[in-house]
Amino acid sequence: MDYLFVAIGLVGLFLGGDALVRGAVGVAQRLAMPPLLIGLTVVGFGTSMPELLVSVQAALGGVPALAIGNIVGSNLGNILLITGISALIWPIRVSGGTLGRDTAFMVAATLALVPLFWMGWIGRPAGAALVIGLIIYLVISYRTSQDTDTVEEDAGGTLWKSLVWLAFGFAVLLVGARLLVDGSVNIARSFGVSEAFIGLTIVAIGTSLPELATSLAAAIKKHSEIAIGNIVGSNIFNLLGILGATAVVAPIPVETRFLTFDLPVLIAATLVLTGLLLWRPLIGRWIGAALLASYAVYIVMAQ
Incomplete structure (x- = not known):
C-alpha cells in the first residue's frame, strides 16, 4: 500500500503543479502583477504548504530531526535539484527588478539559522x-510589485477561472504530497534509515516535489521567472x-549535525544560486548539470 501511495502522490504533484502554474500566470495577467512576484508569493507559499504540514506534525510527534531535516533538505533540493532540472529543460533567464532584494532576503534568512542552530x-x-x-x-514585495514588468502572454479565461485553477492546484499538491511523504517515510523506516536522514532526503524531496512540478511546468511553458521565483x-x-x-507550535531542539x-x-548553495542569478544573464x-551533480554528492555524504 505504501508503494501505491508514493505512485499516486507523484501523479498528484505533477498534475497539481501544472494547474498551479496555469492559475498563477492567469492571475498575474488579470491583476497586472509581475510573474516574479506571483512565483515568490502565491506559488511559493502554496508549494511550501507540504513542508509546513510535515514539519509541524513531526515536531508535535516528537521527531524534531525530521522537522529540521525537512526544511534544510527542501531548500537544498530547491537550489540544487529543482534549479538544475529546470535549467536542463529550459535555460533560466530572469530580469525582474526585485530579484536582488529577494535573493538578499533568502541569504539573510539562511544566515539567520547559524545562531539558532548554534544555540541548539x-x-x-x-x-x-x-x-x-x-x-x-x-x-515589501507587495509595495514594490508595481515597479516591475507584468505578464505578456495571454493566459486566457477569466480571473475566476484562474483562481479555480490555483485552488485546484493547491488541493492536489497537498493531497499528493501527503500520500507521497507517508508512503516514503514508511518504506524508509522499514529499512532502518535514521530520522535525520529521512528528513533531509526522503521527506525533503517528497515535500519539494510540488516545487519541482511547478518549476518544471513553468520551464516547459518557458516562464523562467515563475520557475525561479517559485524556488527563491x-x-x-x-x-x-x-x-x-x-517553532511557535512546538519548540525544536537542533541536532549538532545540522x-x-x-x-x-x-549556505554555500544559497550563495552560489544568488551569484548565478545576479551576475549571470543566463x-x-x-x-544545471553541475547543480544536479552537486546534489548527488551531498546525498551520498549526508548518510
Missing part, C-alpha cells in the same frame, strides 16, 4: 521573530514561515 534550540520567541521577518518581506520564494517561506510557525554539516552546505544547461 529554536524556541517560540525565535519562531515568532522568523514569522515577523516573513511578514516584513511580503509587505519557497526557500524564504520555508526558512521564515515554515520553521518559524513550527550545524556542522548540513547548514554550511545550504543559467544554462551546463550549470
